[in-house]
Amino acid sequence: MSSLELFETTEPERRQRLGPAAMVLRGFALPYVSDLILAIDGIVALSPFRHMVTPGGFAMSVALTNCGALGWTTDRRGYRYTSVDPDTGMPWPAMPATFSRLANEAAAAADFERFEPDACLVNQYAPGSRLSLHQDKNERDYRAPIVSVSLGVRATFLFGGPARTDPTIKVPLHHGDVVVWGGADRLRYHGVMPLKDEPHALLGSRRINLTFRKAG
Numbered sequence: 001m002s003s004l005e006l007f008e009t010t011e012p013e014r015r016q017r018l019g020p021a022a023m024v025l026r027g028f029a030l031p032y033v034s035d036l037i038l039a040i041d042g043i044v045a046l047s048p049f050r051h052m053v054t055p056g057g058f059a060m061s062v063a064l065t066n067c068g069a070l071g072w073t074t075d076r077r078g079y080r081y082t083s084v085d086p087d088t089g090m091p092w093p094a095m096p097a098t099f100s101r102l103a104n105e106a107a108a109a110a111d112f113e114r115f116e117p118d119a120c121l122v123n124q125y126a127p128g129s130r131l132s133l134h135q136d137k138n139e140r141d142y143r144a145p146i147v148s149v150s151l152g153v154r155a156t157f158l159f160g161g162p163a164r165t166d167p168t169i170k171v172p173l174h175h176g177d178v179v180v181w182g183g184a185d186r187l188r189y190h191g192v193m194p195l196k197d198e199p200h201a202l203l204g205s206r207r208i209n210l211t212f213r214k215a216g
């Protein structure tokens with residue numbers, strides 16, 4: 001085998017473009033993983049994971065919590081950001097410094113400078129958990145990107161277009177991958193296929209996804 005072939009087969013593309021302003025940064029979060037997992041344990045001790053109810057009246061299969069000044073919530077009255085955890089009556093846990101640093105550096109690596117998130121949604125998937133196609137449109141300002149960090153079990157991310165019926169592409173997201181999107185791609189439909197039960201060495205059968213936004 002030539003050294004060129006060796007290079008090509010062992011070094012997959014680290015930056016994969018999904019659109020004019022959307023890209024996957026493969027393995028970008030790996031150096032942060034041990035800090036992230038400790039910080040998630042701290043958040044969950046204050047604001048536990050819970051299955052929220054959608055406006056349509058169904059419990060989500062994904063369990064969620066939040067950290068930062070604002071947290072994403074849903075109930076029968078709709079989707080919105082709140083400064084208080086509705087289950088505890090307390091403010092959401094503070095955003096850990098490692099979280100903000102990772103989000104800011106990933107955004108910069110995808111050409112979004114000076115991203116300062118005020119909200120981090122923490123999603124936990126168990127085998128079978130899925131997220132149906134949706135747009136992220138509860139944030140006040142669509143100029144800021146969204147930074148999404150995948151941990152644990154691999155998932156298949158569905159990435160569509162500006163209309164729900166547009167075709168979707170399937171994007172595998174592995175432990176440590178980060179997706180950054182904004183600008184012209186900010187309102188594209190997306191979702192996550194049902195999680196398979198393929199246990200991961202650090203997180204077991206779970207997948208945890210962190211999505212950072214500038215919500216307020």
Ligand code: MD6
Nearest residue numbers: 123136146148179192209211
């Ligand atoms: C997830 N992510 O990967 C769900 N939204 O578990 C999202 O819904 C999402 O990854 C906006 C931008 C990036 C995302």
Ligand code: FE
Nearest residue numbers: 134135136190
């Ligand atoms: Fe989303």
